[in-house]
Each structure stands twice: as C-alpha cells, then as structure tokens.
Amino acid sequence: MQPRNMSMSGVVDLAAVKAAGEAKAKAEQARAEAARTGGAGAVSPAALVIDVDEAGFERDVLQRSAEVPVVIDFWAEWCEPCKQLGPLLERLAVEYNGRFLLAKVDVDANQMLMQQFGIQGIPAVFAVVAGQALPLFQGAAPEAQIRETLDQLIQVGEERFGLTGIVVDPDAGAPGAAPAEVPAGPYDALLEAAASALDANDFGGAIQAYKNVLVDEPGNPEAKLGLAQAELLGRVQSMDPQAVRKEAADNPGDVDAQIAAADLDLVGGHVEDAFGRLVEAVRRTAGDDRNTARLRLLELFEVIGPEDPRVTAARTALARVLF
Numbered sequence: 001m002q003p004r005n006m007s008m009s010g011v012v013d014l015a016a017v018k019a020a021g022e023a024k025a026k027a028e029q030a031r032a033e034a035a036r037t038g039g040a041g042a043v044s045p046a047a048l049v050i051d052v053d054e055a056g057f058e059r060d061v062l063q064r065s066a067e068v069p070v071v072i073d074f075w076a077e078w079c080e081p082c083k084q085l086g087p088l089l090e091r092l093a094v095e096y097n098g099r100f101l102l103a104k105v106d107v108d109a110n111q112m113l114m115q116q117f118g119i120q121g122i123p124a125v126f127a128v129v130a131g132q133a134l135p136l137f138q139g140a141a142p143e144a145q146i147r148e149t150l151d152q153l154i155q156v157g158e159e160r161f162g163l164t165g166i167v168v169d170p171d172a173g174a175p176g177a178a179p180a181e182v183p184a185g186p187y188d189a190l191l192e193a194a195a196s197a198l199d200a201n202d203f204g205g206a207i208q209a210y211k212n213v214l215v216d217e218p219g220n221p222e223a224k225l226g227l228a229q230a231e232l233l234g235r236v237q238s239m240d241p242q243a244v245r246k247e248a249a250d251n252p253g254d255v256d257a258q259i260a261a262a263d264l265d266l267v268g269g270h271v272e273d274a275f276g277r278l279v280e281a282v283r284r285t286a287g288d289d290r291n292t293a294r295l296r297l298l299e300l301f302e303v304i305g306p307e308d309p310r311v312t313a314a315r316t317a318l319a320r321v322l323f
Contacts, residue, residue: 045168048093052103054110061103065128066312068165069100069157071136071150074114074124076107081140082123088143089125092150098166099154100127127153130161131316132323160322161315162298191222198226203234228302235260236267248277255281255289259296266300274300275314283321294318 052060061070073089075082093102107114107122117126117133125136136149157163194209210227213220241264248261258281265274281293297318301311
C-alpha cells in the first residue's frame with residue numbers, strides 16, 4: 001500500500017506562520033522552565049509510547065492533546081506493514097524527546113475507534129491536537145517523509161496552540177533518583193527588582209526590567225512570563241472599562257475592541273469570558289485580524305497557566321474554529 005495524505009498543507013495556515021514566532025517562543029519557554037525546575041511532572045522515555053483502548057481514549061489522547069500533539073498508530077498483529085512502521089514511530093517518539101506522544105491502538109480490540117476515525121486500511125496514522133483529529137498518512141512511508149510530517153505537526157501545535165510538549169527525564173521513576181538541583185540564575189536580582197516593580201503597580205518599570213533580562217537571555221522563562229503579566233496590567237491601567245465594554249458590544253467585528261475587552265475580562269477574573277471572546281473573534285475574522293486575536297489568546301493562556309482546565313477547554317474551542 002502506498003502512503004498518501006502525507007502533506008499537512010491543509011492544516012498549516014501559511015499566513016499565520018510568519019506571525020507565530022511569539023507563540024512558539026512561549027512553548028519553548030514553558031519547556032525550559034519545567035526543565036530548569038527539575039522537570040516537575042517529567043516522564044521517562046518509555047512513557048512516550050503508550051497503548052490506548054476505547055476506555056482510556058479520552059484521558060490518554062484527548063486530554064493529553066491539550067499539552068502535546070498525540071500521534072495515533074492504528075495497527076494489528078496480522079498486519080505486516082504495521083510491523084515495519086510501528087517500531088519506526090516508537091523510535092522517533094523517543095528521539096523527538098517529548099515533542100509528541102505516540103498512542104498505539106490495536107484495531108482488532110478497538111473496533112469502535114477504528115470506525116470513528118473512518119479507517120479503511122492499516123497501518124493508519126492520525127494525530128490529535130488540542131482535541132482535534134488530523135489524518136496524517138496511511139500505509140508504510142519513508143522515514144524522511146514521516147519526519148517531515150511530524151515536524152509540521154509539532155509546528156502546528158506550537159504556533160497555533162502554544163503546546164509545550166512533555167518534559168522527559170531519563171531518570172524519571174528510577175529508584176533512588178535524586179531531584180535535580182537548580183542553580184541560581186545570573187539574573188535573579190534583576191528579576192526580583194522587576195517583580196517588586198510589578199507588585200508596586202509600576203508597570204512601566206517592570207516591563208523595562210523584564211526586557212533588560214531578555215536582551216541578554218531571550219529565552220528566560222520567568223522574564224517572559226513576567227513581561228506578559230506586566231504588559232497586560234499596563235494595557236488595562238488607563239482603560240475606561242465602561243467605554244471599552246460599550247465599544248466591544250457595539251462593534252463585535254472590531255478585533256482591537258474585542259482584545260481590549262478580553263484584557264479587562266482577564267484582569268477582572270472573568271477568565272472564561274476573556275477566552276470565549278477571543279475564540280469568537282478568531283471565528284469571525286480572517287487574515288491579519290485572525291492572527292492578532294489568536295496570538296493575544298495564546299498570550300492570555302500563558303498568564304493563566306497551561307495546566308488550568310479553562311486553558312485546556314479554550315484550546316479545544318480554538319481548535320474547532322481554526323480547523
């Protein structure tokens with residue numbers, strides 16, 4: 001059987017790629033911070049390949065796809081091409097070091113999943129990103145093509161949804177493994193000064209302090225997160241809430257008005273309202289306006305934190321309007 005549907009061109013929004021650097025940087029930031037703090041929640045390389053059945057599909061695939069792209073390998077014991085493809089995918093899952101999770105589904109034992117995905121033959125490979133299923137390819141395929149497809153999939157996860165992937169610790173779960181020591185960073189004093197400025201509502205000072213750190217260390221996760229928070233608070237500081245909300249209500253198609261209202265929603269503790277407003281703005285718009293709304297939504301995800309269930313739900317909603 002010849003491979004088909006290898007291209008991800010129907011998934012990748014080329015107009016969005018050039019505007020997606022910020023979201024990708026935030027995904028890298030979260031991974032770097034998890035590694036710096038000792039890899040909390042880190043998994044062993046063996047945990048990157050899992051067997052999935054119908055009972056555990058929602059937990060092991062749909063929920064996990066909010067933090068990492070999940071590649072699904074539909075296979076069967078009697079399938080000869082599966083015996084070639086399966087080990088290759090397992091090797092790549094380990095090599096990609098947490099950038100995607102490989103879920104293996106035995107179609108003989110999980111006929112319902114096979115029907116739900118509309119599979120006509122195996123091996124068949126799909127992906128789930130932020131709760132949305134994407135067909136990748138069917139049949140055996142050259143390793144170079146598979147790598148290209150995986151690279152595109154990971155890019156979609158990072159740039160559209162800010163997915164951070166899984167932190168892999170070779171010693172995770174090993175008996176007697178000592179927790180990693182976190183060395184003091186070279187910018188601790190600057191970061192402390194920035195945090196103090198933020199606490200004192202000196203948002204301009206905090207923004208500049210965080211930027212000073214990022215000049216020398218662009219990937220510093222604490223500085224990036226602090227900058228996002230300071231910029232959010234700085235944006236709303238001079239807003240007239242009543243005027244902003246009236247403008248958003250009167251002009252539902254005005255992306256800038258919706259973004260301003262979403263900022264107010266978030267600062268006011270109305271997290272789901274902020275996310276819902278920007279998801280709707282993405283649904284209503286196209287081109288640069290859509291990119292602007294999408295990237296602001298990803299920024300607000302980072303302010304709340306990727307593990308928050310409201311972020312997970314909003315990522316799924318975002319996926320529905322993008323695909």
